[in-house]
Amino acid sequence: MAARPRVYRAEGVILRRRNLGEADSILTVFSGNEGKFEAIARGVRKARSRMRGHLEPLTRSRVLVAQGRNLDVFTQAETVDAYRRLREDLDASAEALYCLELVDRFTEEREPLPELYALLLEALSLLEEGNGPAVTRHFELRLLALLGYEPHIDGCVLCGDRLPEEETLLSPSAGGLVCRGCRAETGGGRIVSVPVVKLMRFARRATMAEFVALDARPAVEQELRAAVAELVRYHLDRDPNARRFVEGVSALHPKD
Structure with missing residues (x-):
């Protein structure tokens, strides 16, 4: 299997979220091309976070993810469907x-x-x-x-x-x-x-x-x-x- 690039894109549905520390969250995403994966969204719970609202459970989003030492990291997120x-x-x-x-x-x-x-x-x-x-x-x-x-x-x-x-x-x-x-x-x-x-x-x-x-x-x-x-x-x-x-x-x- 080819190694994943250091930075990759995915579109998927946010399955669940668990909070980490005061402002971070770990999100589980299910996508068509990557399958299920976890990544951390740093500072996403801060009021001014640009990714806030785009990484909620039961949201379909496009994300840009960078490989991390222990956990991959979301660097960008854009809502495709919020299922309002x-x-x-x-x-x-x-x-x-x-x-x-x-x-x-x-x-x-x-x-x-x-x-x-x-x-x-x-x-x-x-x-x-x-x-x-x-x-x-x-x-x-x-x-x-x-x-x-x-x-x-x-x-x-x-x-x-x-x-x-x-x-x-x-x-x-x-x-x-x-x-x-x-x-x-x-x-x-x-x-x-x-x-x-x-x-x-x-x-x-x-x-x-x-x-x-x-x-x-x-x-x-x-x-x-x-x-x-x-x-x-x-x-x-x-x-x-x-x-x-x-x-x-x-x-x-x-x-x-």
């Missing part, structure tokens, strides 16, 4: 922050993933347009597929038999759907309905916009959310922190 409408919608911003955390937790540093970056930008755009949790469900399933964690849903993952059109076990540890005859061989899982299985299969071939336009029934949406949550939890070995925030916001105005 998204920030003004509590539900949408909760879903967006959850998507950012998924990217952060599932990716390694300096691993370019242009398809995942494009998927993230599409999700943020659709969330800003007022689309709901269906955006996040498609994002979760496509992220798992892009990173090699896609569940096997075309038949029994253990024996390969076709599955009858009935409730089926989704086993994260087995790697997908499991027929009745093989259930004893799994380490547990969640029973999912036929509509949920069909939604998962549709998500695999549909664009995000097509998946959102399907407008599944609220009960099916909730069941799909719980099923995908188990897959995410299994592969991360924990629940993302933002999930509780999403659920809390959603509980403010539950659907029937």
Whole structure:
């Protein structure tokens, strides 16, 4: 792999920030060309900082970065999209922050993933347009597929038999759907309905916009959310922190 230049440019979404000292911040950025990386923004918390406002979480920015001894250093930053409408919608911003955390937790540093970056930008755009949790469900399933964690849903993952059109076990540890005859061989899982299985299969071939336009029934949406949550939890070995925030916001105005 060619060495990175001492000064390089990137365009990416700010995933998170942690403060350092009285005025500095360390930012985690996810970009198409550099993948995920961290760099320090010196003095960014000062009122007169030229980069202040351009390096906020949930902001898409163009940055100029210089290699440092321990941490790279931001030298310039320019906002491409501040997602202002998204920030003004509590539900949408909760879903967006959850998507950012998924990217952060599932990716390694300096691993370019242009398809995942494009998927993230599409999700943020659709969330800003007022689309709901269906955006996040498609994002979760496509992220798992892009990173090699896609569940096997075309038949029994253990024996390969076709599955009858009935409730089926989704086993994260087995790697997908499991027929009745093989259930004893799994380490547990969640029973999912036929509509949920069909939604998962549709998500695999549909664009995000097509998946959102399907407008599944609220009960099916909730069941799909719980099923995908188990897959995410299994592969991360924990629940993302933002999930509780999403659920809390959603509980403010539950659907029937």
